[in-house]
Amino acid sequence: MSERGEQLVLDLDGYEGPIDLLLALAREQKVDLARISILQLADQYLAFIGEQRRLQLEVAADYLVMAAWLAYLKSRLLLPEPPEDEGGPSAVELAEALAHRLRLLEAMQRAGASLMARPLLGRDVFQHGAPEGLATIDQPVFELSLYELLKSYGENHRRQHGQVLTILPSAYQSLSDALEHLAQFIGRVPDWRELMAFLPEALRDGPLYRSALAATFAATLELAKAGRVELHQERAFGPLYLRSGSRASEAEAGPE
């Protein structure tokens, strides 16, 4: 290839893709992009690519795809539109879509240039070179409730003095105590009543509440097994109800 050719022909390396090349060629038409002639532009583009190939310069695939598409668009623009609508866009619509892309890219190229022309931080304007900083001092706030404090003391106390204080068997309500207590009510409770109602009065609030509840519960199970009471619970963890069972009176008569 001749040196003259190389000098005259712009290298494709200077373009950011086919639309960018089209845009550059459109600018040579020196008309507003809104009134650009796509037909004329297609000719310019095809001529440019043709020249590149004649000079055996490498032409990237996407430029060739665009060239083929423009040749197709040109033929459709020159021929009369087929009378019936084939469903696809018309040649005019295709041309307008391309023109829109040209305007879009041009807008973005301008926008990029305006952005870069702004007073940029670190290039044109500077922030404070040695900001002292705004100190934030972390102030620990300890979270502890009186309950946790007392409980901890209790646990410690228990660990240290547990041996002395452990055994207080008489303070428990045993299963047999509970059975005896419940037996008084059997036969006298026709309707459902909550299990809690059967707890011995004295044990309802004190420290023995839990053991009393457990013993009473176990006793009702024993009695239910024997058919002397019936149990009923509406949902898991819901209140437990009991009433006298079918064999309440019979069993009441017999020795336990």
Added chain:
Amino acid sequence: MNERLRLLEALLFAAPEPLGEAELALRLGDEADLPALLRELAGNYAGRGINLVGIAGGWTFRTAPDLATALKSEREVPRRLSRAAVETLAVIAYHQPVTRAEIEAIRGVGLARGTLDRLLESGWVQPKGRRESPGRPLNWVTTPQFLAHFGLDSLKELPGVEELRQSGLLDIGPAVIGELAAPEDEAGEEAEAEG
């Protein structure tokens, strides 16, 4: 000088980044009329070598733009962005949230890997969420650092953004040739970016 104004001045001066009005209000106390104080302070600095400016949703001091040349020799010149990177940045800024495929459609060329990397590295763009469309592609958006670097208070201040919206140039429009997207020659672009 009023004590609140002095404190506001010192706070903005000491903070390494623009301070939002919420944080300023917190530090100045509820009784402070923050907008009035900011106006007064901005007025004090108007025409000086340092100006009070609203940036990225906050307030900070910056050197006056007209002193750029006089201050420049002080600093090393930041690496120039390639044309591809500038265009890509503009597309992300004006069209966000935007997918890679949309960036390629608008620019009419495939996106070289280095281009987005470079913008990510600058901290100016970031992926944010995915598009609910086939392939669930990533959405790209600009960051607060982008606003800070380009001296913008918000995306509404992007140059010419309203005109572009009104003339339909923020809509990508129908596809052309089923979108041409052969990838750019990466090595070539990188070389250009460094140049």
Added chain:
Amino acid sequence: MNERLRLLEALLFAAPEPLGEAELALRLGDEADLPALLRELAGNYAGRGINLVGIAGGWTFRTAPDLATALKSEREVPRRLSRAAVETLAVIAYHQPVTRAEIEAIRGVGLARGTLDRLLESGWVQPKGRRESPGRPLNWVTTPQFLAHFGLDSLKELPGVEELRQSGLLDIGPAVIGELAAPEDEAGEEAEAEG
């Protein structure tokens, strides 16, 4: 405002460290009367939230010293005490004045170094005087903040051992008897508390 003064202001503001007069003279040009400019600038900032100060052989802007406290902000960070610290606090509360050795005897386990430090940091305990016994160990007591935090008017309001037992806090059921012999691993416990 005079252009040289504006430039001086911007230079000092943007510089990462104090600028010496030689460098300033270079940047401002030979004709500049640097001492006069510096005097004028310092005068502009006198009494403001930022002051021009001579530091380390150069000039720089600094926030006014009287604003130092106002520029700091405190942030409350919730922290929890380790089990060992809570128990130690309880022992001090119930047995004060109490020495370290007594705390260890009552808890039946050695006191890790960090435990008392942590309690000191909470502001709930303090040393108060020394025991007149060999080694003159420190006495530990609780503070007024301790009472305030737990909503107590006086130490007398701390429930007694018998009351604790009645309210179930000293509950000694069969299920817990097995725990009696379990030795406490102080180091392990502290580590857990920090984690």
